[in-house]
Amino acid sequence: MKKPPYLAWSTADVNRLRIMTIALGIGTATGGLAMSLSSATQILMENGSPYYIPATATMASDTPIRWDNPTPTHHTVTHSDCMKEDRPCLFDSGAVAPGGHFTVPGLPVGRYPYHCGIHPIMRGQLVVTDDPSTPSQL
Ligand SMILES: [Cu+2]
DSSP states (O other): OOOOHHHHHHHHHHHHHHHHHHHHHHHOOSSOOOSOOTTSEEEEEOSSTTSEESSEEEEETTOOEEEEOOSSSOBOOEEGGGGOTTSOOOOBOOOBOTTOEEEEOOOOSEEEEEEOSSOTTOEEEEEEEOOTTOOSOO
8 A cells, every 4th residue: 555645745854853852963053952961061262271161071971072162262072083084073163162062973882082173272072971970971
């Protein structure tokens, strides 16, 4: 039996919404994102050392990570492998404006050094574990 056309439309719309939600979650630098941030690891950008607070953040693999920029300066959150041609670039915020933020929905287990593409002295590190007892922030 052939599917009624409205079912096909409905599926396409749901898929399109999912894709848009994922794109927003990765790329947005403004508020209004319908994602639960209560369980997100939050990292603050700073103009002075240690630049990202905490400089090393540890979280479980399904935990969203959010960087907030309370400084008067643009900054980026750029996975350091983005500088290497033979390694996958897992996240790069682009310029995050003052008052803005950048969210990554969650990363596979591993260590992820990152830096600010505008101020390369700014460096931080994510440690993603599969230990469920890991607190969302250290
Ligand atoms: Cu910066």
